[in-house]
Amino acid sequence: MSSVALLSNPRSTGNRALLPRVREICAAHPDIFHYEVEDVDQIGEAIRTIAMVSPRIIVVNGGDGTVQAALTELYSGDYFGGSPPPVAVLPNGKTNLIALDLGAEGDPLKALERVIELVESGRIEDHVIQRQLIALNSGGDERPVLGMFLGGAYLADVMLYCRNRIYPLGLPNGLSHVLAAILGLFAMLLGIGGGRLPPKPQPMVVSLIRQGELHGKFSLLIVTTLEKLLLSIRTNDSPGPRGQMKLLAVERGAGALFRMLGATFRGTLGQNHLEGVHFQQGDEIRIEGERSNVILDGEIFVANSGRPIVLTSTQPVPFLRLAA
Structure with a gap:
């Protein structure tokens, strides 16, 4: 069991310069399980693997597309038996709207260190908040895409x-x-x-x-x-x-x-x-x-006449607020 599971996308723009420092932090904290993907199509397998180590927190380190894909897999894939751990989002995308809403802004490395601090101090529960997701269905048999x-x-x-x-x-x-x-x-x-x-x-x-x-x-x-x-x-x-x-x-x-x-x-x-x-x-x-x-959350969909995009809200899910 790891306290923190960190999911990183090295190809996201912010990670091209940042990832070596992220790896150094992970090396200094053996309790972090770090999984790197090369493409968003690998995120399903990443979440499946992360579920095997039963983390207390999942941290997403990537752009808007990485966050959106991770949320979809977490809450549609049922890898955690319907009760996934809280999610923290590092401010490492172009717009960072989800990260900002969760109190993470500025330096992604400081946000990661803040997550580690909360885990080591045993104060995770004090910072867990509930948010609902938007489930987008654009027609067809595909499962809904989730975002915020x-x-x-x-x-x-x-x-x-x-x-x-x-x-x-x-x-x-x-x-x-x-x-x-x-x-x-x-x-x-x-x-x-x-x-x-x-x-x-x-x-x-x-x-x-x-x-x-x-x-x-x-x-x-x-x-x-x-x-x-x-x-x-x-x-x-x-x-x-x-x-x-x-x-x-x-x-x-x-x-x-x-x-x-x-x-x-x-x-x-x-x-x-x-x-x-x-x-x-x-x-x-x-x-x-x-x-x-x-x-x-970064993924493009097209609404057409006679084939609407349908949005519904999910049940509340846990996130980690990093602000004091």
Whole structure:
């Protein structure tokens, strides 16, 4: 039995320079079981092997795709008899939304050392929190893909634009995100798109069971079980009576977008009605569109008319919060 099982993806961008230091930490702590994969397709076998050593904590060290694949295997593969140990996520991806929600930010090595400190001090239980996952079903017989943050509509288009056009420039992640956001806002305000700019928003239909449908073109579509949506937009800690997934949809246009941002800065988002801004909670959400992209924790899916993407929430699962 190992106290900590560490799953690393050496091919993730952050690990190319970081992994030698990670290996040094593991060598200094024999109680860490370190499993390295070369591809996300190997994560199922990795989780199966990790289950054999019965760790108290599983730490994921990789990009957004590694985290998403690990969560899917952990909670769909039943390697731990339905009771997997808490998961900690190192801030080693492009966006780090899950890691930030769990109190891990900055240096991934310090986050790993924090996990070791909590294990050695016997204070794990004091830092275990419950989060639900989003189960995404895109049709067919494939098992659902699990994650915690979905971006869609024009937001997904800008995220893909950043990934395909801005990241290759080699700029720091933060600067890349700001540049993509500025160019996306510029294109939206002028009603242009394509070419060297993000594409124009496409029509979508978002359905919440028992709560009606939203139709139109949206500049922002977020579904999450995290406490923070994006850009430090904080959600209600309490799930409330309508389900565990939080939905934020902002209609296309500068007015709705700036009303949403204003409510965010005032801390009143979701408390009052705002024209063009929809903030709801639901236990099942359907997304349809004309080849509209959505991104769940780094993985791309396409919503089509007549073949919706269906989102449901899982039962609460344990994670390790690293913040004090």
